[in-house]
Amino acid sequence: MSVQSVATASLPDGVILSVENLEVCFAAGAANPMRAVRGVSFQIGRGETLALVGESGSGKSVTAMTVMRLTEYDGAKITGGRILMRLKDGGITDLTQLSEKRVEALRGFEFSIVFQDPMSSLNPVFTIGDQISEVVMRHQGKSAREARAIALNVLKLVRVPDAARRLDQYAHQLSGGMRQRVMIAMALACRPSLMILDEPTTALDVTIQAQILDLVRALQREIGMSVLFITHDMGVVAEIADRVCVMLKGEIVESGPVNQIFAAPRHRYTRALISAVPRLGSMADKDAPEKFPLVIYDAETAEPEAAL
Numbered sequence: 001m002s003v004q005s006v007a008t009a010s011l012p013d014g015v016i017l018s019v020e021n022l023e024v025c026f027a028a029g030a031a032n033p034m035r036a037v038r039g040v041s042f043q044i045g046r047g048e049t050l051a052l053v054g055e056s057g058s059g060k061s062v063t064a065m066t067v068m069r070l071t072e073y074d075g076a077k078i079t080g081g082r083i084l085m086r087l088k089d090g091g092i093t094d095l096t097q098l099s100e101k102r103v104e105a106l107r108g109f110e111f112s113i114v115f116q117d118p119m120s121s122l123n124p125v126f127t128i129g130d131q132i133s134e135v136v137m138r139h140q141g142k143s144a145r146e147a148r149a150i151a152l153n154v155l156k157l158v159r160v161p162d163a164a165r166r167l168d169q170y171a172h173q174l175s176g177g178m179r180q181r182v183m184i185a186m187a188l189a190c191r192p193s194l195m196i197l198d199e200p201t202t203a204l205d206v207t208i209q210a211q212i213l214d215l216v217r218a219l220q221r222e223i224g225m226s227v228l229f230i231t232h233d234m235g236v237v238a239e240i241a242d243r244v245c246v247m248l249k250g251e252i253v254e255s256g257p258v259n260q261i262f263a264a265p266r267h268r269y270t271r272a273l274i275s276a277v278p279r280l281g282s283m284a285d286k287d288a289p290e291k292f293p294l295v296i297y298d299a300e301t302a303e304p305e306a307a308l
């Protein structure tokens, strides 16, 4: 059992991550703290893809970054709840209770994240091969030669053509889609149980977006990892996810299997999100406003709060 495992905590069989009543505040000590995440709960099973969907500012990224324990760098504070994770050694740990040093050892090894903009995540002065190798050496204690072999394999796994040559290239020599594949390769290098993808395709054009979504699906089939996928786009949810949690103003207002949510969305905001996707719009309530981003809904009453 790992040192940081929680002796009393348990997770249902097959559950990798359980976020329970999570509360995250900015300016927590101030008179008016900003409650970015409000009582959020969800679980992710082994090999499952859960999407967090919602408009800009709904709290998706803060939730994801808190799972990675990265929000503290932005001045946020976890003010409630817990985040239980099943580790590779079978132990269960509450990520909210770990020291920074401990979490750092888990990042990239037990869970990893891929952001929207690979250019700001890749280091321009190191080769692709060196950057992937560094992650492998840090977490797995491999030699430089072994780490380079793993880097090559993982680039092949994410279908980077001519992978051996790419190892010695720099980020600026790659296209946007290729850079995002490299980021996914880096996130996969130590075979984490959970990968978080935060709007990974938003900056890419439509064809490349589709290729990256195909890749994520294929990788899941091949290596069985769990995915937390952050997006504002219900079209992407339909493509990629098994289950979805709809977020509005820091709360989950509806959740369930994707098929069920699309077939019978209960919350008006969910219907609005679905109707914002042209080819899915016909599946949603005909009364939902067509121009979704122009109407803001109240999380509790589900009534339109403001029309812009």
Ligand SMILES: Nc1ncnc2c1ncn2[C@@H]1O[C@H](COP(=O)(O)OP(=O)(O)OP(=O)(O)O)[C@@H](O)[C@H]1O
Pocket: 026, 034, 036, 054, 055, 056, 057, 058, 059, 060, 061, 062, 063, 074, 075, 232
């Ligand atoms: N560093 C920060 N300081 C203060 N408030 C922040 C900070 N980062 C995020 N917030 C606030 O937390 C709330 C949730 O933001 P979050 O980034 O999680 O939204 P989101 O749903 O991921 O939207 P987007 O897709 O635009 O990133 C927003 O109201 C946002 O303004």
